[in-house]
Amino acid sequence: MIDTVVFDVGETVTRDDRYWFSWADWLGQSRHTVSTLVGAVVAQGRDNADALRLLRPGIDVAAEYAAREAAGQGEQLDETDLYEDVRPTFTALRERGIRVVVAGNQTVKAGCLLRSLNLPADLIATSGEWGIAKPDTRFFERLLVETSSRPEHTLYVGDHPQNDVFPAKAAGLRAAHLHRGPWGHLWADNPEVIAAADWRISSLTELTDLIGE
Structure with a gap:
């Protein structure tokens, strides 16, 4: 039971659309590119944040997340x-x-x-x-x-x-x-x-x- x-x-x-689209906009990348890379790394058994690291080698994801929040472009849900x-x-x-x-x-x-x-x-x-x-x-x-x-x-x-x-x-x-x-x-x-x-x-x-x- x-x-x-x-x-x-x-x-x-x-839906994850908004989350990954906002990252694409922040990094100045096309939304299609980011979505495709997220799918590719996850299919390989890797962390989805590796997509961001491929787009910007050496990126500090936590620091970028904080910068987005400070700029008023952080996480949103409705x-x-x-x-x-x-x-x-x-x-x-x-x-x-x-x-x-x-x-x-x-x-x-x-x-x-x-x-x-x-x-x-x-x-x-x-x-x-x-x-x-x-x-x-x-x-x-x-x-x-x-x-x-x-x-x-x-x-x-x-x-x-x-x-x-x-x-x-x-x-x-x-x-x-x-x-x-x-x-x-x-x-x-x-x-x-x-x-x-x-x-x-x-x-x-x-x-x-x-x-x-």
Whole structure:
């Protein structure tokens, strides 16, 4: 029985378009170039920030992030960044008595921005706030502590196998692989993902019926 559903953030709850487009604008690069490089480095198993390092060798990403914030060109999130199925799915799950949590690899500011959207969620937290990031299993251990949930009764939903599906399963949680965004589609038919994921979905709305079953 699933009593807690935890959602990744990027390309699960929110679109990543604005985030990477803003980096492209800041670095004076085309948005297509940045998006393509992000996809390429992630497909190679590298950190997505390596795309920025390819564009500007020697870049201090943290320092540039701070400079963007100081210039008023930092992170932003609003209702238009949410996928359309987020609010109805969260609401439907809570109406069934299921705890809804949002937790992913995001900054402290992203956590504040997400909470400002007043999502129908019981908890919103980020790796920046916890000081530990996926795929480290300690992220999922912290998640279980924060939610007081048993791992076998907790479902983690995300698009990225290495950050979401595999480490969630390693921590004893159940996992749903979401076919959304570049990573979700890239690994949709990967045999290891198919074997590891308890469910494979194309929309968050599918969860309501799946969990009911």
